[in-house]
Each structure stands twice: as structure tokens, then as C-alpha cells.
Amino acid sequence: MSGAGPRQRREPAGKTRKTYYLAADTVAALDEAVERIRSALGGRVDRHEAIGAIITAGAAQTDQIVAALRAELLRDLAPGEGGQ
Numbered sequence: 001m002s003g004a005g006p007r008q009r010r011e012p013a014g015k016t017r018k019t020y021y022l023a024a025d026t027v028a029a030l031d032e033a034v035e036r037i038r039s040a041l042g043g044r045v046d047r048h049e050a051i052g053a054i055i056t057a058g059a060a061q062t063d064q065i066v067a068a069l070r071a072e073l074l075r076d077l078a079p080g081e082g083g084q
Contacts, residue, residue, distance in 0.1 A: 015048075030054065 011017060022030075030051070037050040045053075058065070 009017070033054055034047055034050040037053065038045055038047070
């Protein structure tokens with residue numbers, strides 16, 4: 001049907017579509033991790049399952065991530081140590 005407007009995708013049950021903008025090296029690392037997981041499991045998991053598992057594992061480490069990012073920010077702010 002030409003001119004019918006943009007095609008809308010239905011969300012699969014229990015799924016949500018989100019868009020995140022990430023650094024190219026982060027995307028490359030994510031893609032590599034996904035392929036390693038899929039390969040280790042004989043391709044028996046879909047990409048969305050592997051990505052979900054990676055994100056869930058990262059979310060479980062929120063406190064450690066906050067501490068690491070806080071330390072990085074403080075290093076960047078410290079006078080004479082790479083900061084302004």
C-alpha cells in the first residue's frame with residue numbers, strides 16, 4: 001500500500017524496543033560478547049537473549065559501576081593529575 005504512512009511494528013509480547021546511542025568501541029565490544037555467548041552455546045540463543053543477559057549481568061553490578069565511574073570523575077577533577 002503506497003502512501004499509507006510509516007509501517008508500524010508490533011512489539012512482541014513482553015518485549016520493549018528502545019534506542020540507545022553508544023560509542024563505536026562499546027558497540028564493537030557488545031557485538032563481540034554476543035557472538036562469543038552465541039558461539040559458546042552453539043547458536044541456541046538469539047541475539048536479544050544474549051544482549052539481555054549481558055545487560056542483566058551489568059545491572060547486577062551497578063554499585064561497582066558507580067564506584068568505578070565516580071573514581072574516574074574524581075581523577076579527572078583532581079588538580080595536577082590530569083584534571084583542569
